[in-house]
Amino acid sequence: MPVRVFRPEDLSPGSDRDESEPVQEFDYSMVDMFARLSREQISAVVSLGRLVSVREGETLGAGGEAGQNLFVIQEGEAQLTALVEIGRIAVRVAGPGESFPQAVLLGEGTLITAGSALTPMTLLQIPRAPLLDLCTQDAAIGRGIYAATAQLFANRYSRTLIELGASVSREFDMDSGDAEGEED
Numbered sequence: 001m002p003v004r005v006f007r008p009e010d011l012s013p014g015s016d017r018d019e020s021e022p023v024q025e026f027d028y029s030m031v032d033m034f035a036r037l038s039r040e041q042i043s044a045v046v047s048l049g050r051l052v053s054v055r056e057g058e059t060l061g062a063g064g065e066a067g068q069n070l071f072v073i074q075e076g077e078a079q080l081t082a083l084v085e086i087g088r089i090a091v092r093v094a095g096p097g098e099s100f101p102q103a104v105l106l107g108e109g110t111l112i113t114a115g116s117a118l119t120p121m122t123l124l125q126i127p128r129a130p131l132l133d134l135c136t137q138d139a140a141i142g143r144g145i146y147a148a149t150a151q152l153f154a155n156r157y158s159r160t161l162i163e164l165g166a167s168v169s170r171e172f173d174m175d176s177g178d179a180e181g182e183e184d
Contacts, residue, residue, distance in 0.1 A: 026074045026124075028042045028046055028072070028124075029042060030097045031072050031097050031098070031099055032097060032098050032099055032148065032152055033070070033072070033099040033102070033145060033148050033149065033152070034144075034145075034148065035148045035151075036143075036144035036145075036147050036148050037141060037144040037145070037148075041138070041140065041141045041144060044134060044138065044141060045126065045131070045134065045141065045145070046124065046126075048126050048127065048130045048131055048134060049072070049124040049125055049126035049127075050124070050125055051074075051122060051123070051124055051125075052122075052123050052124075052125045053120070053121070053122055053123075054076070054117045054120065054121040054122075054123060055117065055120060056117050056118065056119055056120050057116060057117060058116065058117045059114070059115070059116050060078060060100075060115035060116060060117065060123075061101055061111050061113075061114060061115050062111065062114045063081075063082060063083055063111050063112055063113050063114045064083075064110065064111065065110070065111055066108060066109050066110060066111070067101050067103055067104035067109045067110070067111045067128060068104070068109075068127065068128055069104065069125045069126060069127055069128060070099055070100075070101070070102075070104050070105070070125075070126045070128065070131060071099060071100055071101075071115075071123045071124070071125055071126075072097075072098075072099045072123060072124040072126070073094055073095060073096050073097065073098050073099070073100075073121060073122075073123055074096060074121075074122040074123065074124065075096060075120075075121060075122040076095075076096075076117060076118070076119040076120055076121030076122065076123075077093050077094065077095045077117075077118040077119050077121070078093070078094045078095075078100065078115050078116065078117055078118060078121065079093055079115070079116050079117075079118045080092050080093070080094060080100060080101075080113040080114070080115050081113060081114050081115075081116075082112065082113050082114070083114070088114075091113050092156075093118065094115075100113075100115060101113060101115060102149050102152060102153070104128045104131075105128075105131070105132070105135075105145070105146070105149055109128055
């Protein structure tokens with residue numbers, strides 16, 4: 001009867017891979033939410049999560065529901081949409097190094113946007129409750145994550161205002177052109 005002996009290194013992630021195949025490590029220091037954390041702090045946050053594979057089209061949360069996980073994209077892209085009076089509109093596309101939905105960190109964690117995989121994806125899935133516990137227990141990690149979150153929200157708000165201003169300006173220019181055309 002064959003017997004197999006396992007050493008601790010045999011049980012590490014990726015141990016079933018062909019040894020000639022290089023293992024690509026993801027650089028979590030490049031993740032938007034981790035911008036203000038040290039490598040040790042990042043490791044503490046990452047240790048809360050698990051890697052998951054997601055198929056194209058799979059839903060990753062819906063606006064209005066309580067979010068249970070923060071996702072960090074390693075590979076692939078997610079489409080984030082919001083439901084408004086005129087229907088569902090695209091908010092943004094998130095790619096490698098980005099995290100979503102940040103709403104899981106706020107209040108009851110009610111999601112503002114819906115997320116779905118545009119492509120097959122590899123994600124680090126970090127459960128909300130342990131992440132919030134870590135932010136409470138380690139104030140430096142909590143401050144770093146919330147400062148990065150505030151900066152992300154500020155940047156997105158600024159981009160939204162710029163796009164809104166450009167849209168209003170285009171609309172005004174079109175209306176002005178119509179008025180000038182009527183005078184001719």
